[in-house]
Amino acid sequence: MPSASESKDWVKFAQTPGKIERIEAYFSGHGYEPHRHDTYAIGRTLSGVQSFHYRGSQQHSLPGGTMVLHPDELHDGEAGTIEGFQYRMLYIDPALIQKILGGKPLPFIPGGISSDPRLFAATESLLKGLEESVDTLEEEDALYDLANTLAMVGGQRFRRCAFDYRRAERAREYIQTEFSQNITLETLSAVSGRDRWSLSRDFRALYGTSPYRYVTMRRLEYCRRLIEKGLSLAEAAVEAGFSDQSHMTRQFIKTLGISPGRWQKIIQNSRA
Structure with missing residues (x-):
């Protein structure tokens, strides 16, 4: 026992x-x-x-x-x-x-x-908490x-590397049009013709953020436009490619500093 x-x-x-x-x-x-x-x-x-x-x-x-x-x-x-x-x-x-x-x-x-x-x-x-996917x-x-x-x-040092702008830009353009889809680094590697980790390094150096953050920001921008058009929060989340409303809400607050519900009310109040 x-x-x-x-x-x-x-x-x-x-x-x-x-x-x-x-x-x-x-x-x-x-x-x-x-x-x-x-x-x-x-x-x-x-x-x-x-x-x-x-x-x-x-x-x-x-x-x-x-x-x-x-x-x-x-x-x-x-x-x-x-x-x-x-x-x-x-x-x-x-x-x-x-x-x-x-x-x-x-x-x-x-x-x-x-x-x-x-x-x-x-x-x-x-x-982060296990309840967060x-x-x-x-x-x-x-x-x-x-x-x-x-x-x-751990004390390792890195050599300077050249960046492949053409392939990184190809990946960025793909994200711009397909952000609502399930995008993986493997997908971006296939689209750009660059191996995953070199692409991830190049993307950060050339665009100041990671591929994941870039995808998230495009989704949040789209969410804001959909909310402004009158869609519900749940509809906007799914349409933009988030797994659900709670996922969108966490990213919204983390990135924009306010909840999507409050953003929605601000938009409604500004039109009253």
Whole structure:
């Protein structure tokens, strides 16, 4: 029979399919025995103290830092205080990182914990609540950011590269006309004739934003026009290519600073 404290423990898995496994968990005391993954385990402690043994020393993860456990490194886990600990974690196949870095050594973060704000920012979209979906392009976009940030924080240096404007522009023009469709980085690669990760790098350098953000902004612009024409929020969301109204609402607030409902009322009031 589990103890009273063990009965409080829980683990939840993201239900949306993707290349990256996402979990959230709570442990009131002892979490797990020493074990190792063949993936990166990258996460964030949400509350409490998350203690673990890693490479010969005991580490303590607190809210605000980022855990980066290297593939095939032995580690365990337990609560550092009587309050227990809650955390979110990503499990990422090193092959996904390697495809972006192109044969460079896998980045290593000493101690398994980093306070670097660049790494915290690079994991933000992937470590959001499990109830929030991560679409394919958003995941690929975030993975590109994360791989390069890991390399920078881990001390790797990059050579200057030439950018292919013609192919990046071909991808941008495709987004302009097809933003309401399910666009993936693979789709843009096929359209442009450029490999996915080179295209993602070129797009950022040439247009100041990522392919995912560019798609999202085109959808939000279209939503605003549809709302101004009198469509309901749900109709505007679907028409613009968002998965549902709540998805559109989150992006609307995040990008524009107000909810689409408030925007709708502002438009209505301005016409009264």
